[in-house]
Amino acid sequence: MKRAYNKGIIHSNTKISHNIFELKLEIDLWNRFGEDLGIPGQFYMLRGWEAKDPFLPRPISIANIEDNIITFLYEVRGKGTHIISKLVKGDTLELLGPLGNGFDLKLKGKVGIVSGGIGIAPLIYLSKKLDNNVDFYCGFRDEVYYTDIIEKRVDRLFISTEDGSQGHKGFVTELFDPHRYDLIFTCGPLPMIKNVIKICRDIVPVYCSMESRMACGIGACLGCTIKTTKGMERVCKDGPVFSSREVIFSD
Amino acid sequence: MINTKVNICGVELKNPVIAASGTFGFGREYAEYFPLSKLGGISSKGLTLNRKEGNKGIRIYETTGGLLNSIGLQNPGIDEFISNQLPFMKKQDTIVLANVGGGTIEEYVTSIERLNKTNIDMIELNISCPNVKEGGMAFGIRSKDAYEIVSEVRKTCKKPLIVKLSPNAENIVHMAETCVKAGADGLSLVNTFSGMAIDIYSKSPVFENTIAGLSGPCIKPIALRMVYEVSKAVDVPIIGIGGIMDYKDAIEFIMAGAWAIQVGSGNFINPTITLDIIEGIETFMVNQRIKSLEEIRGIIWRENI
Numbered sequence: 001m002k003r004a005y006n007k008g009i010i011h012s013n014t015k016i017s018h019n020i021f022e023l024k025l026e027i028d029l030w031n032r033f034g035e036d037l038g039i040p041g042q043f044y045m046l047r048g049w050e051a052k053d054p055f056l057p058r059p060i061s062i063a064n065i066e067d068n069i070i071t072f073l074y075e076v077r078g079k080g081t082h083i084i085s086k087l088v089k090g091d092t093l094e095l096l097g098p099l100g101n102g103f104d105l106k107l108k109g110k111v112g113i114v115s116g117g118i119g120i121a122p123l124i125y126l127s128k129k130l131d132n133n134v135d136f137y138c139g140f141r142d143e144v145y146y147t148d149i150i151e152k153r154v155d156r157l158f159i160s161t162e163d164g165s166q167g168h169k170g171f172v173t174e175l176f177d178p179h180r181y182d183l184i185f186t187c188g189p190l191p192m193i194k195n196v197i198k199i200c201r202d203i204v205p206v207y208c209s210m211e212s213r214m215a216c217g218i219g220a221c222l223g224c225t226i227k228t229t230k231g232m233e234r235v236c237k238d239g240p241v242f243s244s245r246e247v248i249f250s251d
Numbered sequence: 252m253i254n255t256k257v258n259i260c261g262v263e264l265k266n267p268v269i270a271a272s273g274t275f276g277f278g279r280e281y282a283e284y285f286p287l288s289k290l291g292g293i294s295s296k297g298l299t300l301n302r303k304e305g306n307k308g309i310r311i312y313e314t315t316g317g318l319l320n321s322i323g324l325q326n327p328g329i330d331e332f333i334s335n336q337l338p339f340m341k342k343q344d345t346i347v348l349a350n351v352g353g354g355t356i357e358e359y360v361t362s363i364e365r366l367n368k369t370n371i372d373m374i375e376l377n378i379s380c381p382n383v384k385e386g387g388m389a390f391g392i393r394s395k396d397a398y399e400i401v402s403e404v405r406k407t408c409k410k411p412l413i414v415k416l417s418p419n420a421e422n423i424v425h426m427a428e429t430c431v432k433a434g435a436d437g438l439s440l441v442n443t444f445s446g447m448a449i450d451i452y453s454k455s456p457v458f459e460n461t462i463a464g465l466s467g468p469c470i471k472p473i474a475l476r477m478v479y480e481v482s483k484a485v486d487v488p489i490i491g492i493g494g495i496m497d498y499k500d501a502i503e504f505i506m507a508g509a510w511a512i513q514v515g516s517g518n519f520i521n522p523t524i525t526l527d528i529i530e531g532i533e534t535f536m537v538n539q540r541i542k543s544l545e546e547i548r549g550i551i552w553r554e555n556i
Contacts, residue, residue: 052496216280217519219280225325
């Protein structure tokens with residue numbers, strides 16, 4: 001049987017950029033048996049308040065796991081993430097997971113990773129777990145974060161900012177040549193994901209981590225489904241990682 | 252010794268807690284978290300004769316104390332349900348309700364004919380899904396429309412027939428009485444309330460269909476009032492639904508007159524919430540020296556207790 005919601009203790013909860021926080025959660029209270037806490041691309045449902053208001057937990061992907069500490073990166077977007085951002089060391093929050101399928105770590109060849117904004121979170125953990133040769137392309141609106149850690153793990157790191165404050169001025173998709181890679185992993189805003197897929201079409205396979213509003217997080221409510229070649233698939237259970245060949249975009 | 256059993260239309264439930272349709276799939280996802288045999292029953296995802304893809308666009312939107320949904324009855328269709336989902340559900344040692352919707356009377360009747368031939372325990376007739384034409388809410392607003400569909404289904408249906416009412420009915424008590432007259436063996440209420448939300452930046456409705464269904468603890472007081480009024484008016488078993496989050500909520504519905512209760516949105520905030528509710532009811536009964544739920548059913552209005 002899987003565990004339902006359990007408590008995690010906050011080890012740190014640090015603002016690392018405008019509206020972006022890094023949350024480190026200690027979960028050894030219940031992880032006495034060293035079970036798998038998750039692979040890159042998987043996520044947890046987090047709740048830092050007494051259930052009822054906000055009503056739903058928030059899906060946040062794993063940015064790192066080290067011993068019994070899970071790191072999450074999150075952007076403060078609404079009430080839920082705002083409450084989580086106010087929690088301090090020693091506070092507890094409830095979490096359910098790991099959930100979802102995660103990235104396939106066994107694929108061979110040279111990898112290009114493309115991130116946009118907070119979509120970098122699962123790709124940070126991915127860059128740690130891949131044995132492949134990896135180039136990492138990360139795009140930000142303005143402030144850059146986590147690139148120092150990624151730089152040590154990859155062959156080459158490319159940075160873009162929309163305001164040009166660091167790296168290439170413009171979009172990250174303008175930076176990379178799909179012909180250099182055997183596969184691409186990507187996560188970020190939907191327009192960026194669509195653009196990556198467009199650039200890579202008929203050249204290199206793309207695996208994208210999709211985002212959707214979720215309620216249950218475990219595949220029961222069908223609230224987060226997206227259209228795919230296999231029919232309506234659940235982002236929380238069948239994804240969040242999909243092959244770009246499966247996903248059918250509405251426009 | 253306490254006894255949490257309830258008998259609804261000749262079907263015995265080991266306890267009064269049923270997982271509500273649309274929040275529990277066919278139980279498979281929750282079976283990863285707890286043995287489904289603990290439940291009094293499970294109501295299947297809303298089924299239609301043919302498979303449905305569901306609605307486009309945003310399907311879930313959080314509100315204060317609840318959520319709006321516009322899933323649109325995404326389901327595999329009756330035949331796929333019967334061959335691939337029902338056998339799994341029937342293995343779980345709990346009561347299984349097939350929640351059935353439809354766009355036309357013929358569609359409902361054909362679905363029921365196929366379910367008659369299975370070992371399903373009960374039918375929960377959905378005349379209350381606000382999100383699609385086939386969800387049946389067209390039949391759930393005016394009593395005379397409900398009479399037509401329920402009486403037609405009754406002629407065909409060989410299983411105990413529960414009719415799931417919409418809180419959007421013109422008059423919930425009259426609706427309940429009409430469904431009973433038309434042959435319902437029991438009633439479950441309420442389905443979601445019609446609601447909506449607007450994205451003020453895009454200046455457009457959040458949902459493609461504009462109107463969506465509101466559920467969660469924010470609807471509980473209204474749902475409780477409706478269960479109370481309906482329980483007093485009809486003599487068939489009532490299943491109370493609406494924002495039940497803990498055993499106290501469940502007991503309130505039972506004291507208002509419900510024989511059993513369903514837990515819907517609560518499953519989203521904790522996949523094992525139904526277990527907590529079942530245990531809470533048992534503890535409450537022990538502490539309050541209540542031997543059977545019949546002792547407190549409708550206690551706030553029933554005479555001669």
